[in-house]
Amino acid sequence: MSGGWRIARIAGADIRVRPSLLVMGVILVIVFAPQFDSLGAGPNPYLTSIVFVLSLYVSVFLHELAHLGVARWFGMRVPMVELHLLGGETHIEGDSRNPWQELATSVVGPIASFVVGIAALWGAQATEGATRSVLWSVGFINVLIAIFNMLPGLPLDGGRVLRALIWAVTGSESKGVRVAGWIGRLAALGLVGIAISMMFGEDAFAIGRALLLLAVALFLWQGASYALQQGVALARIGSLSxxxxxxxxxxxxxxxxxxxxxxxxxxxxxxxxxxxxxxxxxxxxxxxxxxxxxxxxxxxxxxxx
Ligand SMILES: [Zn+2]
The missing domain is CATH 3.10.580.10 (CBS-domain)
Incomplete structure (x- = not known):
């Protein structure tokens, strides 16, 4: 059904790596190597950049493990954890889902990223050279991932939290999907706007960063649209008696x-x-x-x- 490779099986979930993760990895190494070089971090900026990207992926994996752990703790079935372009996605299935389980399962991902980010930033204070640059970058990006993921639009974790809250208040899961899905689409359009404005920056890396942001925006739009389609199916199923x-x-x-x-x-x-x-x-x-x-x-x- 899905491309990519199964690299492990944890708590009943297949851990799959999508080809887009590798493509993004190569792009990140190329985009960040000149920046590490300009920081004078280590003898080989590409090696530093590779270590940085691998550390980043490990921290993304910890974010997904947090989702996986809490979902399994609630007894939900988690057939697959995917690692891809925008980080990862934990596929959760289960009949016993309710808004509060949904909320807890969603919010632990950004909390994990935030904790990892703060720990890496703290570690950066105590080290120097290439290690300090890598830790500082991993820490900064993880805090950014935590904040970005708490935007209240699907498919982001914040969107899942909003969906759970609307579901809890109105009793309608599909209503929550509709609101959080449309906010997800708006967030994608907002990112396109930011990316376009970044293209005119003086900075030599501006175009690279703008293209990365455009890729994220596209991914977000597709995820939000998919969630909205599922919301329609949910509403249809809900209307049957x-x-x-x-x-x-x-x-x-x-x-x-x-x-x-x-x-x-x-x-x-x-x-x-x-x-x-x-x-x-x-x-x-x-x-x-x-x-x-x-x-x-x-x-x-x-x-x-
Ligand atoms: Zn997450």
């Missing part, structure tokens, strides 16, 4: 019984467990109250939203 789609006809002989109280995701899960054309809807007492046709649910899903 067995009782409103029920026919009063008697179910065909041997139809699988499911509860008439089911709705949304639970209804689809119950149907997926026993794929069939028709289901016998039963009340709390186990009495058959009507029939649910799979084709009716299918049509309602497509016509919803």
């Amino acid at each position: 067995a009782s409103s789609l029920m026919r009063e006809d008697a179910p065909p002989a041997g139809a699988v019984p499911i509860s008439v109280e089911l709705s949304g995701r639970d209804l689809l899960l119950a149907m997926a467990e026993n794929p069939s054309d028709a289901y016998a809807l039963v009340d709390d007492g186990g009495f058959v109250v009507g029939t649910l046709f799979a084709s009716t649910v299918d049509r309602a899903y497509r016509e919803a939203g």
